[in-house]
Amino acid sequence: MKAAAQKDGPERSCVVTRVVKAPDDLIRFVAGPDGVLVPDLRRKLPGRGVWASLSRKAVVEAIKRKAFERSLKAKVAVPADLPDMVDQLMQRDALQALSMANKAGLVTAGFAKVEALVGSGRCLAVIAASDGAEDGKRKIGQAIRRAEAAREAEGLKARMLPVVAIFTAADLELALGRAHVIHAALAPGPAAEGVLSRWRRLVRYRTDDTAASDQNDTEDTTEPAGPNAE
Template sequence: MLAEVEPSDSETGPERTCIVTRTKGPPGDMIRFVVGPGDVVVPDIRQKLPGRGVWVTASELRVAEAVKRQAFARGFKKKVLASEDLPAEIEALLTRDCLQALSIANKAGQIVAGFGKVEEAITGGSIAGLVHAADGGADGARKLGQSLRRRFGEGAVRPRIALFRSDQLDLALGRANVIHAALLSGSASEAFLARCRRLEMYRPAALEPRPADLGLEEDSD
């Protein structure tokens, strides 16, 4: 059980302070950490765990720096254990959090999958964004991007996401061979997009999908 400690001043107000860079930012751009059993540093991805928290900018490089520089000990003002594997563990947790949000959006009826159904959804006009498998071909994504521009004009702004492999999308959506999907407008889709933005922010540039694979970008071309 996590220790019950009153939140510090750094956890009040609209911004949080990164213990590595000392810069301030909104909670959505940060990763919160608390101290768990055995004084182990625990990432609080949903930012809901009890106890005093410290914050690090949502970047794998910053988390690795926090571990290396023992910034967690200074932040918690006590000796704590921060694993060298913590940066990779957080990336896995953020990925799982995104896929869980995608599954919730699917259950809410805000996801359609398959090239043809995605094209139909674009024609219908209630599109919040597109999802493409990172290991899928670029041609289909390019054609759907063209469909977006034809439907909404050159100034259309719709997120296009290619942060997950096809097998990950299959599990999240409960169907096989998912390469393309559309997010329909709704709160569940917006929650998924918010989680994707944080995951993209967290991943090092070297590990992000190539531009041709879209990554997470706004469709404004």
């Protein structure tokens, strides 16, 4: 295993690549009471854990190599749809975070209100339904660019607002408890930061955006190397 960069806090290694990372760059799995492997997104479930890089590709590869079973050193049933299960749980977690941010009063919905919040400089992120009209997406992009131009004119540091565009209108309607949600915006606050944190993890998982150190050799080994279990 190649040396990992020094980081603060606990570290674990990916069961596939053996690269040592911080927990935020990994997904923890444990064997449930019924002996079936389950994702532990909150890292709170009891029992011996095994870690995989925050990447769908890594989870698929771990299943293919039977790496979960070897690392846990126990008979464990690994669901064939585990990669999809992780995706669904992560999306549900992100939408639950959005619902909490809404209850905290940090979500604004409706194109005009979103545009106004973006222009005010008090917007943390924009949310756009993935199945929304292209014209609406274009107008939101224009509003963001206008806000950035205004900041630059005032001599402020540019900061391109993140656009969360992976949820459908139906997802947003359910999370926010209102109909016809195509555009929304997040105001600054801890709950809103939680939404962005979960969104970024989900995007990384879907795009296999692992750390550069994961691009080294990933040849299969049968013996654990590094703290990939706990």
